[in-house]
Amino acid sequence: MLACSSRFVTMSRQKRVFGVIVMVIIVLCIAVTRYETTVTYYIPARLRLRPNGLDFFNNSIKDSSEERKVAMTTHIAFLKVHKAGSTTMQNMFFRFGLKYNLTFVLPGKGNYFLRTSQALPVRDGNHFDILACHSVYDRGLYRSVLPNDTVNVAIIRDPLERMVSAAYYYRDMWHSPPLVKVPKINFIHNIILRPDLYEKSTYSKTKNAMGKDFGFLDSVTKNDTEKIKTHLLMLDNDFKLVMVMERFDESLVLMKRYLNWRMEDIIYLLSNSHDHQPVVLNKTEKALFKSTCFLDYAIYDFFTKIFEERVRKEGTSLKIEVAYFKKILENVKNFCTSNKLSYVSLNIEQSQWNNPFRITYEDCTYMKLRELKFIYLLRTRHLSKNNVSDSII
16 A cells, blocks of 8 residues: 555656656747747749759759859949849849958949949958949949959840839939929820920930940930940840849849859849839820830840840740749748748748758848948948048048
8 A cells, every 4th residue: 555655656756747847848949939930931842843854953952062063153243224123133232242241342422333433442452342333334444343254234124114113213202303393194194295395315214214324325316226236235245144124033043043143142022112103105105205215125125135045045944943933032021021030030941943041030131221221331341341441431
């Protein structure tokens, strides 16, 4: 009887000890989860497999390790074309440069780089790696600050869509005097029907803005077909890739391949977008606008054909990778707009296109950073990194 009682007491004590241990484990798990919860993104089965049995990268899971055998491109000049998704791209290049501790070409003031003398100096032995601020393309200017192996990248947008976006944006956000004067009723139609009344110069925010950014001379007219063709051929020779905003994700995956970047390097959130009313033009208005913005259409038609050919050469693998990339972007967007960012991270699984990587609260913060604020932070970093006095600014 005593033996049974003793055994009962012993078992009761063991249960209590076991219960205490379980509680401790639960508390520890909660504490750890509070500070480092991960949300794993599982890749759909159809994207894990090689489509049609094709081995796009020799080994389905070794793409990222294999691509590291070829150095990724870190010397880059990005032509920031106005209202063509370029602020989103700029943010991407800024984050890339920070990640790999690169040096940016930054003007001492503002966000435009138009002369070599504007660039903040670098310390002896250092050099510039990336130009991503606003500029007008000038081969001599770019080569004066960047290494010889620099790769030029740009982005274009359908001229009409770009103009409409720019007109509303600069009127509503920057209160541009010429655009504020345009009657709000039939706003876009007024700009198209009276192109010389509100913005008189050949280049403006609503006229041939891409032509200006790509370095065409003010004196070029629509009759100078040979001059336009010569300049376009020069641009094609100088630029590794001209992306197309209407095919943004496709362009990014293509850039990733061309520059040998990682998947995590092209993750983004849209920046500087501005909602506006839809615009429908009649045939006469469309023809008039094409005549007014002849340079923008020459640029767009020329480089979209080249883009199409490059996409065709990449084959089915590009289409499948873009679908995978879009799924990741959807999860990143949902994650970065959640309310648990301070202690949660998003884990992206390994696939044939990438090694595992993680999106954190800090990543979301930088993706949301506005252009001028980002440039200010980079400028402060540059002064410290290169031992430059802020008195020169």
